Amino acid sequence: MITPSGLAETLLWGVANGGIYILLATGLNLIFGVMKLVNFAHGQLLMVGAFVAYETTTIAGLNPYASILVSMGAVALIGMALEKFAFRKVRGTEKLNEIFISLGLIYIFQNGATLFWDKNNYNIRIPSPLAGLNLTLGEVTLGYDRILSMVIVVVILIGLVLLTRKTKIGLAMRATSQKSDASMLMGININRVHLFTFAIGAALAGAAGALYGILFSFNPAIGALPTIKAFAIIILGGLGSVPGAVIGGLLYGIAENTAVYLLGGIWQDAIAFALLIIVLVIRPTGLFGEKGE
């Protein structure tokens, strides 16, 4: 049975879920745009972010929304270590080297998380003081956790825009993304820019992970599917385009939720990827992509 209120709820939930995809895809896109690096282990950073937020909430007693900051910081540090000690070592060599490093990292993160956090394969969820509290507008119900998560995504995105538009490092990032060699000749420290870019991308994944852990249950294996979705979103929105990742994430979240509501659970991923194919057939560069990017 399809009702207007049910459809409205599904759309709102799609937007909320899309927020998590936006953060993940934006981080991935940032790293790709500046460093031309395809990190297949980006979803594993989301998973680590979720576990960090869980630990800081349950053990340290921090509010789960405050733990987002801890998660962002911790995953940013991990990202910096990855860039410095893994990806930088193979920069300029065959692209396959980067790809295999990121594929290897998937297993290292997943098995490491199983070893440290989840020997029993239990699904866990970050306890939120807002759990079970809903805003009801007529027959439409939306949890406060979801509303707050949407607000947090918007705040983080505004912060990201300010960072890239109003700071020197942001300018350097944009310059490097356009012409890496010329930027270096102009005195920009490429290593520093790459390190910072990877840290920001990882921090966004950490925030996405913390929000994911508040809204959904998770385990060490959750990273794989969000990575694929994030790739689909950045292709949908246009490679290297942050507005594209935002619109793509929203479309993806709404598409998969309405597909489940209207057609059934089995269509969840199929419809979302069908949307991707349709967009690529009509506009091969994605919604916001430009030729040559």
Next chain:
Amino acid sequence: MKMNRRILAAIVVVIIVIAAFVAMWQLNLFAPAPSAEARNIKMGIVAGMQTVEGQDIERAARLAIDEINAQGGIWVEEWHTNVKIDLVLVDTVDDAAGSTAGPVTRAITDQNVDILIGGATTGGTLTGQIPAITNRVPFIITGASLNLVTRRGSLPEGNPLRYNDTEGMSYMFHYCTTIQDYSQTVADFLAESVKPKLDSQFTFDTARKLRLAILYRDDGYGRGVRDITSTIIQTDNLPIDIVANVSYAPTATTYQSQLISIKDSNPDSVYIAGFTADTAEAIKEGINDVGLKSLYIAVEICEDPQFYSLLSETGTFQILESKIATQWQGETWYLPKVGTYVEDYKQKFDGKIPGMLGADTYDAVYITKNAIERAGTLNKTKVRDAIENTNIPQSLLIMENERIAFSTGSNYHEILPKTFIEQLIWNPTPAPGALKPYVVYPASMPGISSFKQADFSLPPDYEPGSP
């Protein structure tokens, strides 16, 4: 006098000879010497060790095997001796369909197991049983909710699961409850307990049918529960309307859109055909996120400590169908054997509470012991025949006639188990609190005259479906 002494001496000699004979008899000195061929029994335990269920299977098997070995092992007549059991772990990792055939094949060909016990998922067992069928190794399957694992020989031509090897299939035994068993219990409970409660509490017309929504995994197991529940309701003419059938992908981690769809159908109750983690998550999302304040029913797969901890306080007053109450709350256990099993398991494994698949496995190890002792040999065909003729008192699972016996008719090598309904109640003390199960249906069971512990109640914030 001289004569009397001789008689006395003769009597003494006879007594000494008889005493010596008796002593030698007692010391088994007349028994044939143990055969040089005697060796330990290799028992392959099929368990996906990456899963909670697999770990439970392995622990339960180890408990039973250690108990039997501590008592001297299993008497094998043809070797004139007791032999011990070696546990051969057949680790099927995640017990998925693609993970089982390799480990089972290696256990048969490389380690020469005498018998296989275990298996959890239907998909994994359907592929894992093939090497056992082709190599004629007895396999007591203690998981797999679909009875396809025993009936695939009789599937119609063209069905990809059909396995046309009657002789090989005769080595398969299913010691587990199936979707038929638990859907029947759930349907009866809804008709006999939930509907009358709804009618009286909300003054519904008695002609109004109970509105049931089914949320199921989109795989063979989930679709099986959906179909069999519908069939039972129709066949038994139960006063239940299925108002929603909503599926979710087995890979899904959130069920909110499905629950919104279910909410739109205004159900009185939501029957979830899922595994432990997805069922707990769906109930929590339904109550906390979607605001669907209904009566949720979980199936016995969820009779696992993980389910209780995942569901936590949100699960209070919700329903769990079960076949073994490992967290029984009565002062004395409903079956003494269950109490002993649970306490021994907890003691041996650092206080861990057993799950329900381990209970099947524990029983299966003892069924094997009994069969080998009757067969008097490890010859696989004779062991198969002995298992087929099993007729022993019920152990951890409750049986329809209180005895464990495998069917030999059209439903080949299956058992007749009984299941029951528990209502979960949050107990805040001792801190941090815990969910506790109480049997609410039925009132009695075979061999247990007074089984029900409490009357069924609707959750305090329960909202019924549309009138």
